[in-house]
Amino acid sequence: MEKNSTNIQILIKRLKNGERLSPEEMRVVAHHMAQLQFEKKQHEKRMQAAAHSSDKPKGPSFHEQVAKAEAEAKKNRLRNNLEKHSAKHAAREDAELYGRVHAVNERNKPSFHEQVAKAEADAAKRDKSIKKRAKEEKKLLKEERKAMLNGDRTGFSLKRDLRHPAAFIKRIFTKPNPYYTPGADAFVVVAGKKIKNKARTLSIKYTIRNLVVMMVAMILMFSIYAATVIAFAPKIDPNKIYDQISTNSVIYDDNGTRIDSVSSGESRTIIKYKDIPKHTVDAFVALEDKTFWKHHGFNWKRMIGAIASSFGRGNIRGTSTLTQQLARNVYLPNIKSQRSARRKILEMYYASKIEHTLSKKEIFAAYVNSIYFGYGNYGIENASKTYFSKDVSQLTLKESAALAAMPQSPDTYALIQNADSPVASQSTSTPIKIDGKSYIANDISKPRRQIALKLMADQGYITRAEYEENAASNLADFLNPSLNAGRETDTSYFTDYMVEQIIKDLMKKYKLDYQSAHDMVYNGGLKIYSTMDSKAQKAVEAGFKEGNYFPSLTGLKKDSAGNIVSDKGVITLYAYNNMFQDGKFKLADGEYKKNNDGSLTIYKNKRLNIYKTSTANGSDYSLEFKPSYVVENGSLYIIPGGFINIPTESKTLDKNGNLKISAKFINKNSKLITSDDGAPAFTDKLYTLQDKVIQPQGAMVITEVGTGKVKAMIGGRGVSGKKLFNRAVNARQPGSSIKPLAIYSASLQRSYELAESGQTFPLTDPDNDKQGTKYYGDYLTASSVIVDEPIKFNGKVWPKNSNNRYSGPMTMRRGMQTSTNVVAVKLYEQLGSDYSASMVEKYGISTLNKTPNGDLNPASLALGGLSKGVSPYEMAEAYATFPNGGVRVENRVYTKVVDRDGRTILSTEKKQHKVLDEGVAYIMVTMLKSVVNGGTGTNAAISGVEVGGKTGTTDAKYDVWFDGITPKYAASLWIGTDVNIPLTSSSVAAARLWSRIMSNVPNVRKGSYKPAPSNIVRKNGEYFTKGTEGGLGKSPLDESEESEIIEEEQEVTEQDQNDNNNQAAQNNQAQQPQQGQQPNNSGNNGSGNPAGG
Template identity: 30%
Template sequence: MNDGNEKSHRQRGKSKKRFNIFHIVLISILLIIVIAVGAVGGYVLAAIRSAPPLNPDEFLTQSQSSIVYAPDPKNSGSYIQVANLHGDQNRLWVSINKIPDNLKNAFIATEDARFYKHHGIDFIRIMGAFVANIKAGDITQGGSTITQQLIKTVMLSPEKTLKRKIQEAYLAYQLENVYSKDQILEAYLNTIFLGSPNINVNGVEAASLIYFGKHVDQLDLAECAVIAGITKNPSRYSPYANEKNAKERQELVLKLMLEQGYITQDEYEKAINEKLEYKTAQWVTDYDHAYFVDQVINDVINDLQKKYNYSRDDAVKKVYNGGLKIYSTMDISVQENIEKSFENNDLFPQTKKDTNGALQPQGAMIIIDYHTGEIKGIVGGRGHEGKRLLNRATQSKRQPGSSIKPLTVYTPAIDNGYTTRSPIDDTPFVVHQKGGDWQVHNYENNYWGRISLREAIQYSRNIPAAKLVMALGVDTSVKYAESFGLDIDPEDRYPAPMALGGLTHGVSPLQMAAAYGALANGGVYITPHTYTKVVDKDGSVLLENKPDKHVVVSKQVAYIMTSLMRSVVSGGTGTGAQIPNMPVAGKTGTTSNYKDAWFVGYTPYYSAAVWMGYDQNEVLKAPNGRYVTGGSYPARLWKDVMTKVHEGLTSKEFDVPDGLTWVDVCKDSGELPTDLCARDPRGSRVVRDIFIKGTEPKGYCTVHQVATVDVTTGKLATEYCPPEDVQTKVFMNIPDRDPSLNTRDKAYILPEEYCDIHGPATQSPWPGQSEPPQNGVEAPGSGQTNGDTENNTPGSPQEENVNGNNAVTGALNQIRKFIDNNIDNNKEKRADKN
């Protein structure tokens, strides 16, 4: 009995001991679980607390690529894309209602089949992925929802850690409480990376353009499946990375869409069998017309800084990441024509590369529609590797040489009372200025003597230009230059820079084309610009270009300048710039050291400037060793481009304003002509020219005078000169001219001395010669200007007859006296013989 009880007691003791051990183990396990849960909870809580704060606006205001547009040459009023600007992410945002259902469904079927059922975290998918990965012994499936992927892309680092996954789930849950499913899907489809190792593409719109050359709303089912398939591994499934892999992935996406009921069997088979055509990605990741686009970028950045007080960095970010639509003024045809001509090495004096690999000599050209100020084409150099180039058309400033003369010399002169036929003596001239005397020289180091203002600009004579600047005053030249948009340094406020263009800091082709454009535009300067407006991603106008304009000179002065510069092109230094069936006005420019050569001009449509020179300021020489001038290669390049630009445009003349008149004048005096002006030994000096009403000449020419000279000496004839050596001629009487000067017109200047080889050099004139020589005067409407005036002498028509008879009578008397003397001498000789 006792044994039984004892045995029972021992059994109960053993059971109690086992129970205690079980409890201890159970409690320990529970404690471990609690501790583990607490640790995990603490870790999770710490991860959540360290998560970045959710900013809902960040998802719909992400970095977006900006687009530069140009007017569509084939469709007036429409624009076409010419450049895609982006920073680290090449993204074009598109609203959810413009994304095809097939594309949305393709992503959902592939990436998140329960997208519309979960609340940011899909626990069912997570468990399914966990089991699948355990069975596979590797991570073959992911459990991230579309919302989580969006969080990861926008807010978190790409590292694969438990902490990041916890934060991702937590933030995804938060985001689902803020945004609708469609908003989340829109952000996701515009954010996800869809490029390849060499192609930076974010979002379905950019992907659609880069792979298929069309906007996303134009994609068909097969194309939608390709883009959705890239997501899993862009470096493997991008069509540009591996087209075969991309096709296999596309078929899987279509299969999932079929299984989930998004498409029918017929749609599936049609998409599977469709032949895919991929487009080149070049234009999306880079851009053509880099010189123009770069200038647009610079201008928009600068204007954002001015208008909104942005820092430079903020303005740059806005341009590249703000999703802007920038509407440029580029004429694609004009731009391409300039680019093609700059690729033609025959239009440049030489072609070689400098130590930096840049072609030399360099060049630049810009074309402006001066009616609006819109820049139509820019090329800032030869060669265009890469982007963000040195733009010599807008950024570089070089000495303009004589191309500055219309702006600082001749426009001020015309606007201050000079005329096209104002006489100027092209004779030696010294200017006393700060730093020493300036001996002015012409290009050929010669002197032409008396010329008109028109001839001075036509043949780019330096001395007349210097004389005009001195007569007008340097301050006057500076005032006009600045009104034309040029920057004049204080060091350049002297006669030499203002007359001949030797500016310290120079000018740009942009400045010169705009300045000449003011003359073409009736004297109104319009600030040149590269864009018309900038619209932000929400459609609001951020910038609108309303260029400043101001009147530099009157329409009449501007047209006179056009007339003068047409002479340069029609028969002066700029004949190389003539284009078929279109009037051209322009001016050449060559610096004294031959380091810069220019041609600047305009037509009834455009103004344009061409510059050539070395980046290292070397002397410009042609292959034959001759120096390059503005009238050679620059003028020919200008002609080559502008001929193509004007193809198809109606030939027309420049608009002629009221207030002008055409008058016959003497080209040597600038006054109304007399009969003697037509009898000049060089031919008639009577020309018809244009004047602003009120400035036309009122008096008659006093420069041309008739005189009797001894042909053997070229001096005024005396009574002792034999008749056979005496001739009556028409000369120019320029009293202040030094007779020793070797000018081109020296032979036509009225002599001051009397013949001294046929008798004493007395001022006893040849019989019949009036004292002193006199000018002819023609009464208005007498009709004598172009008549036969070979034997006419000074005076009115009535006086011509009187003076003419006196001259004949005097000559006959002199001959009679000569014969009588010979008879008397012969009688004396015969008497002596006898």
């Protein structure tokens, strides 16, 4: 009944909304409305009967009865009127409702023919749709039933599933409904039950079956993939695991002899399990793999979760067992940083092989012997000696926990860091001294160390009391480092430069980031074949140890406090005692301000520099010492600087660029920041100084002619260690040694090019001297005459020669022999800055500044005052062009790099560039030999060797050079100071040391210069390229005398050669200035002469 009532209400609601009802539905509504009307009438009669059925009153008087009767009559009339009105109103509403229903039906009622046509069309359309849907559903049901029976995906559409994943998931969790009737009502009756008329229905059994099938399919697919990976995996023999553990990349010289490894501290001492304390074993197991003693190589539960995660995230997440880590470190070094299913499969496979071959104790020993512990320490024994100065067998509980905490991030967690490390400013760092040098005790791993101890306690390895006793310890309390255990102490300028070059080449070739390439070199077990000649390298290093060959310092200007100052009175080096007293750096008046809140403001541009630096967590401010000096045993040492260790969070920069140290830090470190007399002072536990460096310094590079192979390199003297400041690849002003590149060879090459095209040299009159365009001839050649005379620039005489004299007319050859500045400047005026600069660049000089205020001027190109300087590395490459027939070959420091599997991953080939005509190069060789045979470079002569070269001295003798050639080698040597301090000697000292070193290079006497090419013409005792020998012009020199000079310079007879050999022997045996001569204030007359000789 309730259901019928609900249906009628729905029909009435539809009718009110203006919908059209079927005739049957209209009859139901009409019947319902008539029934309602009938019930209302019956209700009215019952009410009237009830109103008249009350008993008559007894006992009232006649008048009372009359009054009551009238009142009742009135009441009845009112009631009748109300009921009558209500009945009429209800009837009227019913009539109106019925009328609206009838009107709507009549208005929308189609004609009889229309009704018949529409009924036929609807029936046909419905039949067609029903048949189509039935056909599709039947096909789908058939495919799905077949797929479920076969246990595979036959019949499923991958394209459809990928395009509509929601529909695919729906089919997994629902099954086809066999009673689905397309086109029927929402419910159908089956076996007396009403069910929803849907194509698919939910079924737990069906869902479980689908999931099982999918899981089986996935397991099968993964098994096939895993089997494929394992089938192609390299075979391993865990019994020989220690053959694979050594990860040192070995460096070989040009003869294939092992000479070095890529860095210090990578040596490894293998220990046995019995030498490892139990608490050390427990610390690693508790932190890294608590199920180590139970599993068979890997933890199934964690592995399945990690692999399943990889399908969703695209990479494997989760930790590995110790056995897996061992397998990864030893057998998968090239892909160990990848997060992939393939790597995990290989890990599991190799771990299983290891577990079946080695005992648990052997596995653990191999693990701790193989892992990296930071700061160049491989293996736990080496780490124990480096960090705690003891064998592993002597490690304490807290020391074991400290080492166990490191393998997760060894470089970050390294217990020792260099003083200039980015971690130095963090609150977890403590400055320490090791063998008198400054380092950092890095306690950033303390939280992980505490976790290791807590896990040991939780797993029953130690007691709660032992945990509490050791967890609170700070690293500085038990760190006892020793950095000399198994480390090399020799300098490694060549190695350091080569390694950095290899890292860059790996990054370029294999698209690696710096860290990945760095790890590949340092930890990849590579074989690096260098170009180094070990004997030549030893000769260079031995020569740099002979302090008598280095000039002393002179012309030191000091202020009243003993600080070294420049000509303008600016302090360049503070006296050490003016910076530090009793191990403290005390701030002076005007360098600081104590603020009311207890903080301290340090003013900029005083004895401390303030720099903004970038860190991994943002920006920081570095508080660094300016350079200072100290004199020890008569030698001057520079302390390049250092820094005060203030944590980042304890310092800020004010609007004026001054540094503010927080009151909290000052109060917390009251023992480190003292204030005895009111002025703040920092103790040596709060600051770090760089190592002192003896002055003057030097650098040298030897490269092989024709191959570009660098045979030796040194970047300093008096220092030891790794990753030192390499002056061999840092630029300094070259002085006159630039002249053969920018002036003399450029003049000859330009003339050759003009003669080839049938033109003469377009000489110009600079109108600043008496010579004008006279005496040069049609071309600029070695015989062109240039008058050494005063030249005026902007009304002033410039340049001056190093001897402050003018020598009158001389040939170009003689001008280079004597390094006459006026000759070089005059030739520069004829060449022009553009051509001269282009030639310098062709020689491979990368530091040329071609901006308007840069090096396009005679001071830079003619006299060597390059604004950015040039390095010995590039000068050696440039000078090798001359004996190589005018072809520059790029320097290279290695030939190939081979990985541990024997594959060549890098190789270098000769890269050459044509710079000069072969004839021009030949003439330049003869001119360079003239410099050594009878010019400024006589001190570079070597017995039995035809040496050529050019000297160079910068203004005030800050830098002295000799760049020389032999038939087999080109070598560049520089001597100078790290700050501009005049030397007692000019380039004579550089030429003498060059000769001393090169005479001890075994192969220097081998080979010969290239013979004169076919386009060389000799006339009047001089050499010309064909076509430039004509039109020599009239010379003020006596021709016979000039010819005699040329013959004397070029025709080196046997007697001349013997004389040169004798001179070389005298040079090598000459008494040298004593090392360590006390610097003084005498020497430089302040003449301001430009670069010369």
